[in-house]
Amino acid sequence: MESPYMFLLVALILVSSNIHRVQANRVQAQKGFISLDCGLSPNEHSPYTEPVTGLKFSSDSSFIQSGKIDRIDPKLESGYPKSKTTLRYFPDGIRNCYSLSVHQGTNYLIRVTSNYGNYDGLNIPPRFDLYIGPNYWVTIDLAKRVNSDKWEEIIHFPKSNSLDVCLLKTGTSTPIISSLELRPLPDNTYTTESSSLKSILRFDLTESTKVIRYPNDIFDRIWDTHFEPQWTQISTVLEVNISNRYSVPKDVLMTAAIPANANAPFSFTKNLEFPNDKLYMYFHFAEVQALQANQIRAFTIFWNRKTIFRPLSPMYLKDYTVFTYTPSSCEVGKCLLEIKRTQTSTLPPLLSAIEFFAAINFTESETNEDDVIAMKNIKATYGLSRISWQGDPCVPRQFLWDGLGCTDTNVSTPPRITSLNLSSSGLTGSIAPGIQNLTNLQNLDLSNNNLTGKVPEFLANMKSLLVIDLRNNKLDGSIPNPLRDRSNTGLQLFVDGNGMCLSSSCVPDKKFPVMIVALASSALLVVAVVLILFFMYIKKKRSSLGLPPMRVKSTSISGQSIETQRRRFTYSEVVEMTKNFQKTLGEEGFGIMYHGYLNGSEQVAVKFLSQSSSQGYKHFKAELQYVELLLRVHHVNLVSLVGYCDEGDHLALIYECMSNGDLKDHLSGKHGQSVLKWSTRLRIAVDAALGLEYLHYGCRPLIVHRDVKSTNILLDDQFMAKIADFGLSRSFLLGEESQASTVVAGTLGYLDPEYYSTCRLSETSDVYSFGILLLEIITNQPVIDHAREKAHITEWVAFVLKEGDISRIVDPNLHGEYNSRSVSRALQLAMICANPSSEKRPNMSQVITELKESITENSMKCIDKMDSNSSLELSSSFDTKVVPSAR
């Protein structure tokens, strides 16, 4: 059966008289070829011409910065061409990459040869991986190679003008490479819709053992020879006329294989085990016998007993190529290639050469090309040679360049660089202009270098920048005005420790106070200055609101001992810290909390992201770029992030340990704790409010928590409250304007109805959640309880208040031990915070003032039973209908 729909495609390469092209190719010999003899010392006759092939090899030293060079065992050298006698090996770093200039839009044949040759005398052939850019290509296991100099080959279409070929250490052995060859292929050859083609085999079907490559093959394909016993060879001495664009060498086409038994099908039996691979097959023919008028050679190709091509009939001494246009698969053990003569054919089928490829989808997007060019430019400007600064800057994620942060997008979107940290990198010269081409940069840290010259104005034009740290350099001049303006509107600019003019007198036309935060290197001073500015700000705000000045706690410097230390931990350090995850503190959100010790003494809580929670994993990954920022957020009422671990699949956040657990447990008396007194509850509320106020006003960019709730309020041994889980996993940072987020995050019941309906996030959403939290503190009622008259706590409180039964509202566990005016004040505040309209809610500074008033009332020591007739003036605009109902 030869039903037409089974035909994948016949690519008939029609003969055209084009002998001139072949000649032209000869003239442009080796055009675009890259032939690197890896490990060849650049002083040792580079480039040189290899005698057999005439290929011009050069040293690889200018294409890679890492690795060491060596030669194979001298006893083995005579068995190999010169290019395979030297090698480069990579004892340092995980990923080492060659960076090559290519032409975007050209398909390349890329060949890597790794000839072990017992160069290290250990006789243990290594095993490692090859990557093209960020994408896995193949694993090389030299112990499994019959011919130790066998190569790996791929046909790949570069997506930009640069191409990285990377060797990855995957175990204990050291990756090696002997030669790296790139051959541009003519347009429209070996192309597929979306895949690259990994070579599986390329056979010249001949009895000869002569391997043909360049110069006979102008594209330098290497044609291994293969011949099976059930075949017979036919050949010609006349030249085959080569005219199709595949330019298969004449010598390959001058011989062909036919079945020895002229009536049997031609069958190909070798190496047809490619489970799971999507195969692309190329068949090359030329008729080598001059046929008589009554002779016909016509045949059909079958793959697993299905026809894949219409009957073919190659012409005398003309090259002819067909290939499968869509990939074929090959079930295990069922790969069968047969060529059968048609009924009219008088001669057996013939085949000159075949090529098989496996399709590989390179799905991981390379980093945005402009960002890559800018990074290479910066790298060259400063002469940086960091071991990790090879290959793609952002992907794969585990090989992110040191000091870089990138957006974490899905595989089909190119990542962008969002932070660049070149602190303490020994930089000299001026601030590299190449930085301005990192157009998505948010964080720039060039502190502690020897940079000279002026602060360039281009920094002011980089719209996405949020933080610039230029401390401790040798910059001079003044800050450009546009940059000053930016720093007045949210950009954080740190310039202390330079020889530059900082006072506002440098810019006489400026009316606003200069808000450049001059920070000294000591963390203590940093905290002090931030505090002063922060309190000045609060004070100003407070007086403008006509609120009384407030007494505030000083910001903690408890994290300082770890501040100066490394914050990124390896997985093995985390294992050690937690004593192999011995003690669980609880399971929550995206991961499991473990108890641990930092430096053997400091207690920490380690939140380990479980891999099963891929959602959490993604969130965490996406927000890791902010981790450095969050590590610097310190406030006595915020649970400090002490460090993190991001190694392969292992992700962990390390927090300071809070010995008394969360507020919810204490309210519910879950662990048999004593009931929290009203005064303690008020203090906890103030602590939480102070933490939130700091996130909203003390941080730039401001941080919206998004998930304020009683389980996120943790208590230390003194019952001081700290807010947990800000910044990571659920929250995110806002710039100057609030942003529309596509996903509403938070916990049902605490969720701001306005945010819920508009997806527009601002700090007022936290105020709403805080109101709910305060109601919980007062009532000890579940936030949502369908067994009550009203399910949602705000509706329920409003409902009970209307009934006038106020004693029903307050937590019965308090047994009436509270000051009713204090409770009433707190209750009013809670209801105003939880107002459905964000405009009517107070800000956190006002909340703190009100809570303090409530504390003052309470300290008046007139504990009495709540008078159920005391009138509570609740905001009459409170509309219980707008509260989102439980889903």
Ligand SMILES: *[C@@H]1O[C@H](CO)[C@@H](O)[C@H](O)[C@H]1NC(C)=O
């Ligand atoms: C190759 O084919 C072309 C066109 O068919 C013909 O003009 C030319 O003479 C042929 N060359 C040889 C060497 O046969």
Ligand SMILES: *[C@@H]1O[C@H](CO)[C@@H](O)[C@H](O)[C@H]1NC(C)=O
């Ligand atoms: C490659 O991707 C294409 C489309 O994106 C898909 O049809 C094909 O099956 C994939 N091939 C492999 C080998 O995964």
Ligand SMILES: *[C@@H]1O[C@H](CO)[C@@H](O)[C@H](O)[C@H]1NC(C)=O
């Ligand atoms: C990847 O992200 C882009 C933009 O964010 C989106 O348009 C696209 O649908 C996403 N693709 C997948 C496979 O998620």
Ligand SMILES: *[C@@H]1O[C@H](CO)[C@@H](O)[C@H](O)[C@H]1NC(C)=O
């Ligand atoms: C920035 O990119 C533009 C366009 O891509 C380029 O012309 C310019 O030279 C680059 N500037 C620097 C300083 O690298």
Ligand SMILES: *[C@@H]1O[C@H](CO)[C@@H](O)[C@H](O)[C@H]1NC(C)=O
């Ligand atoms: C700056 O240069 C001086 C002298 O070259 C050197 O001693 C010092 O360590 C450098 N400082 C930094 C921060 O690189």
Ligand SMILES: *[C@@H]1O[C@H](CO)[C@@H](O)[C@H](O)[C@H]1NC(C)=O
């Ligand atoms: C930059 O890296 C240094 C250590 O190399 C670190 O101390 C500093 O906090 C980092 N800066 C930022 C903004 O993350």
